[in-house]
Every structure is written in structure tokens, then in C-alpha cells.
Amino acid sequence: MNRPSILGAAAIAVALAAIAGCGANPPDTAAASGGQTLAVVATTPELADFVREIGGTAVAVTQLIKPNVDPHEYEPTPADLRAIGSARVVVKNGAGLEEWLDATIEAAGFDGAIVDAGQGVTLREGEDGPDPHIWHDPRNAKIMVAGIERALAAADPAGAATFRANLGRYTAELDELDAENEAAFARLPARDRKLVTDHDAFGYYVARYGLEFVGSVIPSLDTSAELSGRQLTDLVAKIRATGTKAVFTESSLPPKTAAAIARQAGVAVVAGEDALFGDSLGAPGTPEGTYLGAERHNTRVIVAALAG
Known part of the structure; x- marks a missing residue:
């Protein structure tokens, strides 16, 4: 999981050139909407779903990796850099899943909050390093959404009560999922x-x-x-x-x-x-x-x- 990504560096260089040719970045979503929404970039489909559940209508989420795209081999695009550059929060899975992200964030000139949703999860060690597929245990998903809620509240204190209520609701749904899975395998x-x-x-x-x-x-x-x-x-x-x-x-x-x-x-x-x-x-x-x-x-x- 920690191999160097030559292709990733090349993709970022191409993306930077494309952005330079397009002029200024598009305006931040929050600024464009009069401060009503918080611009958030999430790397994976799972994280984007978590952010939407916790943020609700108070967030505008850009999901970098589309469904059925392998995150291990993902290459950033010019649109990714533009989205990151205009966001206030970037949410990543961590545990080595997005090896391309640090260079992408630096190239985009991002100066907002970076949320490692895997922080606090006890990682499973595989033969080739920490296992990044942490979301497949709903108990880990609860840790991830709690970290996202804290980050959204810090970035948008006016929405803190909404984020907290959404976290409570969604945590209960994760508990229900976990109980359903346990019951299914018990049979x-x-x-x-x-x-x-x-x-x-x-x-x-x-x-x-x-x-x-x-x-x-x-x-x-x-x-x-x-x-x-x-x-x-x-x-x-x-x-x-x-x-x-x-x-x-x-x-x-x-x-x-x-x-x-x-x-x-x-x-x-x-x-x-x-x-x-x-x-x-x-x-x-x-x-x-x-x-x-x-x-x-x-x-x-x-x-x-x-x-x-």
C-alpha cells in the first residue's frame, strides 16, 4: 500500500497544467451560495455518503472517486484539484488508501481542514501493511462519522446542532445495521x-x-x-x-x-x-x-x- 506512485505524480502535473490554462478556480460553493453551504471534498463514495448523512443540506459534497472505480489505483484529475482548492474541508479514509492525496492537496493549494476519518480506528495489519478497508465494520463507521461531525461543526459552528442531531440519528442506523448483520450470520x-x-x-x-x-x-x-x-x-x-x-x-x-x-x-x-x-x-x-x-x-x- 505504500508503493511510490509515479503515475500519480504525472497525473498531478497534467492537472496543474490544465488548471493553469483554465484561469482562476471556480468560487467556493459556500461563498457562491451566500455562506449557506459548506464545501466539502470526500475521497471515496463511502465517505461522501457519510458526509451527506451528517451534513445534510448544510454541506455541498464533491466526491472524488466515482462508484466502481478502484481507489487503490485512482489518479487525480484537474477537476479534483479545482474542487480541493475551493473546499473548506477535505475528508479522507486514511490508513494508506489514498496515497495520491497528499500531493494533490499540496498542488491544489488547499488551506482548510483535513479530516482523517480513520483516526481512532484500531487498524488490522495485513501482509502488506495496515488494512484501509475500515468501513466494513459498522463500529468503525461510527468512529468515522463522529470524526466527520466534529470537523463539520468546527468549520461551521452555526450548523453544529444539526450535525449533532444527524450524527445521533445515523449512529442509531449503524447500530441497527450491525445488529442485522449479526443476526443474519447467527443463522x-x-x-x-x-x-x-x-x-x-x-x-x-x-x-x-x-x-x-x-x-x-x-x-x-x-x-x-x-x-x-x-x-x-x-x-x-x-x-x-x-x-x-x-x-x-x-x-x-x-x-x-x-x-x-x-x-x-x-x-x-x-x-x-x-x-x-x-x-x-x-x-x-x-x-x-x-x-x-x-x-x-x-x-x-x-x-x-x-x-x-
Whole structure:
């Protein structure tokens, strides 16, 4: 997760050149609306959803990474730099997910508040560093939205009461999600709670709900890693030996290799509309376009496949 990003530096250089050719940045959203809204940039779909839930109509959110785009390999655009340069708050996931962000913020000349939503979360250590997929445990999501609420209140004290009320409501919804997930897996025998995914994105989810992580198609927290022939053979053997029932694809990754492994192991592949939301959310306007909807989708699909 800590590899240097040559492409990221090149993308930022191109973005800077494009901005220079376009003249001045657009006005800050808050200033343009007479101070009625707070301009916030959120890196990922999950964070953007959190900010909208806590900020409500008092915030104008720019989401950098669109649905089904891999955040591990994201490259900033000129529009990203313009949005960051005119924002008052930038919210990031942290834990090494957005390696491109620090250079982007510096290039944009941002001088507002940077919120590390992962601050306070106990990180899971993977083979290649801290696991950034912290939101897959709703208890971590509660920590994240609490940090966002504090940052919004500091940036806009007049909206503090609204942000606090929204936090209370949404925290209760996260607790409800967590209880639903626990109840769903309680109905699944422990011997069937075995998970194989596209990449190692569900470590916090696995730990929270008592699953066994058998392996992943991409043997890494980072989607840029590759599966060797030996690792592929070992994963197929492990799926067979453990009695794992399915291989789950992810919405932001191509399903071809996962499907091939499932065929070799003689188990189901879960793909298409049932693909899991590992690094992203669904399309805007759909239930899965929200954090709560995407997590409910994941649990519903996993339990159904493993119970079959």
C-alpha cells in the first residue's frame, strides 16, 4: 500500500497544467451560495455518503472517486484539484488508501481542514501493511462519522446542532445495521462461514461477524498485486479442502479470474448484480448507492450463497 506512485505524480502535473490554462478556480460553493453551504471534498463514495448523512443540506459534497472505480489505483484529475482548492474541508479514509492525496492537496493549494476519518480506528495489519478497508465494520463507521461531525461543526459552528442531531440519528442506523448483520450470520452454521473474495477487502467484516477468510483471488489488500500460478493452485486446493461454497467477485474488479478459480474448485461464482461492494458503493440513486444499502447487499448475498 505504500508503493511510490509515479503515475500519480504525472497525473498531478497534467492537472496543474490544465488548471493553469483554465484561469482562476471556480468560487467556493459556500461563498457562491451566500455562506449557506459548506464545501466539502470526500475521497471515496463511502465517505461522501457519510458526509451527506451528517451534513445534510448544510454541506455541498464533491466526491472524488466515482462508484466502481478502484481507489487503490485512482489518479487525480484537474477537476479534483479545482474542487480541493475551493473546499473548506477535505475528508479522507486514511490508513494508506489514498496515497495520491497528499500531493494533490499540496498542488491544489488547499488551506482548510483535513479530516482523517480513520483516526481512532484500531487498524488490522495485513501482509502488506495496515488494512484501509475500515468501513466494513459498522463500529468503525461510527468512529468515522463522529470524526466527520466534529470537523463539520468546527468549520461551521452555526450548523453544529444539526450535525449533532444527524450524527445521533445515523449512529442509531449503524447500530441497527450491525445488529442485522449479526443476526443474519447467527443463522448460518459456523462450518459454512467461509469467505473467498476478489481481494483482501473484508478483514474487518470477517472479524466482526465470525467468518473464516479462506483467501482472495488477488492475495493482497491492494488490487495491483497479482496471483501467481502457484498461489492460484493453492487457493483452489484450499477452497476444496475447507468446503468453501462460493467465490465472491467485487463490483470494482473484473470477474474473469475469480470465475476461473471457482470453476476449477467446482464451486459457485457470485458475480454480476450480486458482486460485493468491496472498495465502492453502487450507482447513485440505488439502495446500494449508500453505505447502509451496500453493506446490507453484501450480507444478504454472502449469507444466501454460503447457505446454499
